[in-house]
Amino acid sequence: MKVGIYGQYYQDELEIYLYELLAELADNDAEVYFEADYLSDIKRKISFEGSYKTFKEFEDLDNSFSLFFSIGGDGTMLRSILYVRDLGIPIIGINVGRLGFLATVQKDQIKQAVRSLVEGHYEVEERSLLQIETLPYNKEVGEVNFALNEMAVSRKNTTSMITVSTWLNDEYLTSYWADGLIVSTPTGSTGYSLSCGGPVITPDTNAFVLTPIAPHNLNARPLVIPDNTVIKLTVFGRSADYLLSLDSRIATLSNETEIYIKKAPFTIKMVELKEESFLKTLRKKLLWGEDKRN
Template sequence: MKIALHGRPLKEAAIPCVQHIFSELKRRGVSVQVYEPFGHFVTRLGIAPEDFSVFNRPEQITDVDFFFSIGGDGTLLETLTFVGDRQIPILGINAGRLGFLAGTLCSDIDIALNQLFAGEYRYDDRTLLHLDANRELFGGVNFALNEFTITKRDTSSMIVVNTYIDGEYLNSYWADGLIVATPTGSTGYSLSCGGPLVMPDSGNFIISPVSPHNLNVRPMIVSDNSVLSFQIEGRSKNFLVSLDSRSKVVDATIKLTVRKEHFKARLIKLAGQNFLHTLRAKLNWGLDSRN
């Protein structure tokens, strides 16, 4: 078996967790491939496995059975950029803060590894969105798990995002920006802008304006079979376009189209992990002293 590991430099409290993961994988005879900067980090700490290969680019990852993302949700989003359309199953290990997607706690790592090697898990396939533009923006990594956003670049005046669904005019959003979120992203930026929570398998996109000037404009749920297109106007010459945590500066000549990606993100769901429990545990959803 071969497992790839992606991570960022971690806080001191998470180091024993990483060391334990390496020890367990060695004990089980697993071949390990590590993201090179993370490999340098664990080597400096003296906890790196004795024999491991490294990767820096997706094409360097070969014959991998599972992908471990060690960190928080941001690390897991980065992990997806290496996995791409190969749909390598990803286990998110929470060595960060909130860990909404990276749901396996370091304290549960032995349980998680036992379930993984015993095959006691299932796949949680999550819809991704795909961005097309009239020029190259993200080096071919044109997909996102959480959201696509258009925002003003600085503290200048609001922008206007002319929005179309399947070629039909929807609205011109006068706002600080606009978010198109997947169901997975409904718990992120979209939620903070008043968007609804959506179940992961609901088959929808959420269009949420950021600080809209029109008070009668509210978030809207559309089918993820829709094709959404955008044209941007504003006094500023430059705007910011983002896919998850990756962003690029564009100007008003950009033409943008968002649709459902043809492949999905394949997350590993272990026993006892489910979306509703995560809502209550991570977001204190429905917290009420009467309950």
């Protein structure tokens, strides 16, 4: 078994759990690769024995990896896809953050989780992504032009609304007068889109959601569309620029730039242990249907 381990930074309370993870992997003859900066951060904080191979970027990995461990919260999971991309390496998240909706393995469950992985007691879910192209080409977006959760356009350097004109498969839909617009995948439906009034969509649904951010159109509502739809956006506002976010990454685009959004040609594989499920996570993490009568 060949595994990658990534975290954005080392957290002080993680020492015992990190040792536990590495011990379990060693017991199962796993070949471990650390993200180089994360390993350096660990070594600055704690006494860390053992020699491990490292990777620095996407080009350092290949599809011979069996698993990719993301240690952190949901933000770390979203960063992990920048390394994995279209290699098809299953990602499993160990939650040492707060909510941990994507990173479902709690740090005190590491030993049990590794054993479940070794014994094959897990399933792999394929999650769809958004892919973005801009006209003219924007180098800030570059080749890392995909998002697992959502793409959003929002105002910059102004408190005024922006106008987001929207087309679906070349047919004009509407112009949103708002602080911005979110285009969300089913995975991202429990994130930013949900906070702006969007619906929760199960991960296996072949759909995207358009959710306006604080719209001034009183009749503007979230819209669920098929995920084979090509979406075109143009943005205009009092400021010359606006923001485009792809999960946790941000680029600045000029007014009238055309954004084309469609389903990415690859998926991200996410590990789900047999004892976990999307519906269980809804109830546990978002208190879905919480009622004292239940």
